[in-house]
Amino acid sequence: MNQAIGVIDSGVGGLTVAHELMRQLPRENLIYLGDTLRCPYGPRSEDEVKQFTWEMVDFLLHQDIKMLVIACNTATAFTLNELQTQLSIPVIGVINPGARAAIKSTKHNHIGVIGTEGTIRSNAYTEALLGINANIQVSPLPCPLFVPMVEQGILSGHKAEDIAAKSLEPLKAKNDIDTLILGCTHYPLIKDTIQTIIGSEVTLISSSEETAREASTILEFNDLLNGGRETPAHQFYTTGDMAMFAKITEGIFRESSDSFQSVMIEKAIISNP
Template sequence: MDQPIGVIDSGVGGLTVARELMRQLPKEQLIYLGDTIRCPYGPRPEAEVVQFTLEMVEFLQKKQIKLLVIACNTATAFTIDLLRERLSIPIIGVIQPGARAAIKVTKTKTIAVIGTDGTIGSKAYPKALKQISSDLTIYDLACPQFVPIVESGHFSPEAAKHVVEQSLKPITNLRGLDTLILGCTHYPLLAEPIKQVMGANVEIISSGEEAAREVSALLSYQALAYRGNRLAKHFFYTTGSPELFEQIANRWMDYPVQHVENIVIDQSLVEKNKSF
C-alpha cells in the first residue's frame, strides 16, 4: 500500500523509532511530527497530553497515513486506547512491545523501568508487564532530567553521565535486577552513560526499537506493506525550531534530515472534529 507511516512524538526522541523503521523498512515512507515547542510531555497533566496528541494525529490524518506510531511513552500511556476507538488505521505504541521484550530477556524476573513523570505515574509499564507475567518484581523510576538534556542538543558526555548517575542511584544496586526498560524514546540517546552506570549485567531494552519491529510484522500481517521498488523519501515536521531539530537529528540519524518544516497546530481542528 503506497501510503506513509505516521510517527508522532513530544520532540526528537521518537527519531530513535524512526531510525529503526528506516533500517527495517527501507521502502516505507515516514512522516514524522515532533511537538518540540511543548516538550516535555512527562510533567504535563493527562488532559493536556491527550489534547496535544489529538492535535498531532489530526495533522497526520490529512497526510493519508496507513498506520500510526505513537513514539512517546507518555502519549501512549494516556491516549492509545482512545485513539484505537476513534481511528480505523492500526496504531502501535511503545509500551507493550517494550514490556514483551523485557520479559523475554529477564532471567531473574526482576525488571526496572525508567521514564518521564507522566509515564511512571500512569503505571502503564507495570500493568503491561503484569498482564503478561504475574510473577515479576518491578521497580519504576522517573528521570525528569533526561528529556531536557536530549532536547537541548548541547550536552557533554561528562555532564550526561553525571546526570544519569544521580538519577539512577535508587536502582543501581537493586538485588537481582537484570533488565532495564528505557521507557522513553529520548533515553536511547543517553544509552551509553546508562549502560556504564547500570553495569554489564543489566540488559537494556529500548521500547522504541521494539515498537519498530512490531510495525514491520504488522505491515506484513495486514498486507499494508509497500510492494513497489523504491528508496523511500521521508518528511519531518516540528512545532518548534526546524534548525535545532535538524541539528539534533543529524548527529545520530543514518538518514540525512533536511528541509524540516515548522507547523502551527490548529487546536480548533480537534475541537470541531472530536471523532476525526
C-alpha cells in the same frame, strides 16, 4: 500502498523509533512530527497530553497516513486505547513491545523501568509487564531531567553522567535488577551514559526494534505494505527549534537531509470525547 506511516513524539526521542522503522521497512514512506515546542510531556496533566497528542494526530491524518505509531511513552500511556478505538487506521504504541522485550531478557524476574513522570505515574509498564508475567517484580523510577537534557543536545560527557548518576541512584541500590526498560524514546539517545552509570551487568531495553517489528507484522496482515520500488520519501516536522532538531536528527541517521520543516499545529479538529 504507498501512503506513509505517521510517527509522533513529544520531541526528538521518537526519531529512534523512526530510524528502526526505516531500517526494517526500507520501502515505506515516513512522516515524523515532533512537538519539540511543548516538550516535555512527562510533567503535564493527562488532559494536556491527550489534547497535544490529538493535535499531532490531526496534522498527520491530513497527510493521508495509513498507520500511526505513537513513538512517545507518555502519549502511549494516556491515548493509545482511545486512538485505537476512534481511528480507522492501525495504531500502535511503544509500551507493550518494550514490555515483551524485557520479559524475554530478564533472568532474575526483576525489571527496572525509567521514564517521564507521566509514564511512571500511569503504571502502564507495570501493568503491561504483570499482564505477561504476574511473577515479575517491577521497580519504576521517574527521571524528569533526562528529556530536557536530550532536547538540549547533551547526550554524553561529564554533565550527562552527573545528571544520570543522580537520577539513577535509587535503582542502583536494588542489586538484583538485571533488565532496565528505557521507558521514554528519548533515552536511547543517552543509552551509553545510562549503561555507564547503571552497570554493564544490566541489560537496557529500548522498544524501538520491537515496535518496528510489530508495525511490519500489522502492515503485512492488513495488506498495507508498500510494494513499490521507488526510493521512499521521508518528511520530518518539528514545532520548535529547527536547528537543534536537524542536528539531532542528522546525528541519529548519520546523514544530512533537506526534508526538515517547521510547522504550527492548531487545535485538533478531532478532539477526544
